[in-house]
Amino acid sequence: MKMSLTDPFLLTPAEAAAADRETDASGIPIFHLMQQAGFAVAAEALRHFAQAERFVVLCGPGNNGGDGFVAASALRRAGANVSIHLAGRPEELTGAARLAWLEAQTPAQSFSSYQPHPGDVIIDAIFGAGLSRDVPPEVTDLITRVREVGCPVLAVDLPSGIDGLTGQVRGAAFQAQRTVTFVARKPGHVLMPGRIYCGEISLAPIGMPTRIARRHARTVSVNDPRAWKAAINVQQGDTHKYKRGHLAVFSGGPSHTGAARMTASAGLCAGAGLVTLASPPDATLVNACAMTAVMVREIADLQDLKMWWASGKISAAVIGPGFGVGEGLRSYVHASAARPMVLDADAITAFAERPDELFALAAGSEPRQILTPHEGEFARLFPDLAADKTIGKLERAKRAAERAHAVIVYKGADTVIAAPDGRLLINENAPAWLATAGSGDVLAGIAGANLAQGIPAFEAAAAAVWLHGEAGNKAGVGMTAEDLIRHIPAALEDLLSWCRL
Structure with missing residues (x-):
């Protein structure tokens, strides 16, 4: 018998955020989870995009962007050519994302300054699963430019533009070749059209205790x-x-x-x-x-x-x-x-x-x-x-x-x-x-x-x-x-x- 069963465990974006907060309160800092997430993204990039001439890391203002900063630092230490582009200004970053930026010690350019080139591999760390509004025009323009050149996209958590709860496109979204998510998949990974936009999905552990994650998973599961x-x-011998x-x-x-x-x-x-x-x-x-x-x-x-x-x-x-x-x-x-x-x-x-x-x-x-x-x-x-x-x-x-x-x-x-x-x-x-x-x-x-x-x-x-x-x-x-x-x-x-x- 051959039967492939993926983990049925799903977290909505709100449940994932609550699990993050409980993990932080338990003594495992959010910054530690962010570091593990960034390392997982870098490993995925090196494993599946060895042909990249340059990794272009697109970072948002929140924790998803923090994952991107950590991934950029790890890729640079591995000898890769890396460019970082940031939504907003570095001084506006707060919390764990700011710590990740300071550790990266790398200048960041604006989204508008990025012109995609063949040979670039995009690491999309702009919004992730928490997006619940349409993407702003500068992100829509960026998505269009990347699509026109045909650069491969590795998404962090979810392709930016995909609603993590509904799987719907919020204005525009990256079409990822691969997506790395953490602890558990979100409904947006499984619902259409998000499932298609994600490409191949990898699930990476980042140090959050399973007991905490499962305690918050109350809404939905995969059917298996x-x-x-x-x-x-199950039929027994005495059935009729x-x-x-x-x-x-x-x-x-x-x-x-x-x-x-x-x-x-x-x-x-x-x-x-x-x-x-x-x-x-x-x-x-x-x-x-x-x-x-x-x-x-x-x-x-x-x-x-x-x-x-x-x-x-x-x-x-x-x-x-x-x-x-x-x-x-x-x-x-x-x-x-x-x-x-x-x-x-x-x-x-x-x-x-x-x-x-x-x-x-x-x-x-x-x-x-x-x-x-x-x-x-x-x-x-x-x-x-x-x-x-x-x-x-x-x-x-x-x-x-x-x-x-x-x-x-x-x-x-x-x-x-x-x-x-x-x-x-x-x-x-x-x-x-x-x-x-x-x-x-x-x-x-x-x-x-x-x-x-x-x-x-x-x-x-x-x-x-x-x-x-x-x-x-x-x-x-x-x-x-x-x-x-x-x-x-x-x-x-x-x-x-x-x-x-």
């Missing part, structure tokens, strides 16, 4: 098995199909059955003991001819559905893929509201004009619904949150989950999983080729299978998103949704083997 391993059902749950998937009409069939097949491959495709009468023959291990049951109307639910044989449901938008779908959701349920695609759009009706169905109970909107569906269901440019994807997902009383899987290259109680995970294992028709239907089926097996909604959603990404990696470039389904068992075997450890 360590976040939900305890909730996963009824113990593994019975998943219902609802099909659309005769010309719209493909999405639901993919959802049902994915649910079966992902571990549900039984899967039944609930089919309208005019689509029953189409579905029956196409399915083998998945059962097909004719559900003609709401009365049929209520009788099926009353039988007590269904553990969870997925509704939405290919179903069609309208009152019929909403009535099915109302009739199914007491069950664990994944609402995907049409089931989200159907409530776009009356979202409070949907949210009221899950109020006052443990979350049992998983909503899986992509960007457009999220905007339809939560238009005010989608339009609020003052908040990032994490905050939008968090508020949406609280409002909906449901787990939100806010899909994209940086899918965010949010629980009504405030838990947040960012997924990062999904390959770009998952962006293909039917991929979301497969994800809904995996999540439904997890719910059917009794996994709580947040953990069911998070595990489904991760497994979906792993199956995509195994399927490879050019995969289709059908390929993705075929690779679920191998990804699941890797996951279960890891969970047994």
Whole structure:
């Protein structure tokens, strides 16, 4: 089994600042952390940019600039050609950054005086993770000049211009080839587009005790098995199909059955003991001819559905893929509201004009619904949150989950999983080729299978998103949704083997 798991531990910029202060108060000075950070940057520069004719260190007025001063001094001692450019005047520096400047004993030039040349390697130590406003014009101009010449950029903590909390570009940002960060990654390293702007990321220890850092990490983590391993059902020798749950998937009409069939097949491959495709009468023959291990049951109307639910044989449901938008779908959701349920695609759009009706169905109970909107569906269901440019994807997902009383899987290259109680995970294992028709239907089926097996909604959603990404990696470039389904068992075997450890 080969499984690469990066450290899920993330610190928001505010949490990182609080951890710095506690570390300083514990007897480990900020200046010591700064020195270790600067040494790590210099080592990274020498290791990966040996071809540099000159290292140009761009220093901001805060602690990120202090890291840059230390790195410049270390590079000069190593025999490198180094030039320092500073935002503002040296006499305006304070605290540990001023100490680092005094130790550097090197004159600094202004940003405006720097003209990039081929052969320069930029060490970007201007702003780091704490940036929460647009970069000033002089930095925008500098970014433009560096980009035009094509100088490689090594970013300190985060590329200047990337918001450390949201991953968004604040006006303009350096495109780094590599980024060195410290103690833990920030959300801006994992969220888009920050993830792309960072290039390759190295995580350097700088002497901060892990116990202090982890004490302040309260907001968000990367989505990987360590976040939900305890909730996963590792199959034992005495298991049988009824113990593994019975998943219902609802099909659309005769010309719209493909999405639901993919959802049902994915649910079966992902571990549900039984899967039944609930089919309208005019689509029953189409579905029956196409399915083998998945059962097909004719559900003609709401009365049929209520009788099926009353039988007590269904553990969870997925509704939405290919179903069609309208009152019929909403009535099915109302009739199914007491069950664990994944609402995907049409089931989200159907409530776009009356979202409070949907949210009221899950109020006052443990979350049992998983909503899986992509960007457009999220905007339809939560238009005010989608339009609020003052908040990032994490905050939008968090508020949406609280409002909906449901787990939100806010899909994209940086899918965010949010629980009504405030838990947040960012997924990062999904390959770009998952962006293909039917991929979301497969994800809904995996999540439904997890719910059917009794996994709580947040953990069911998070595990489904991760497994979906792993199956995509195994399927490879050019995969289709059908390929993705075929690779679920191998990804699941890797996951279960890891969970047994």
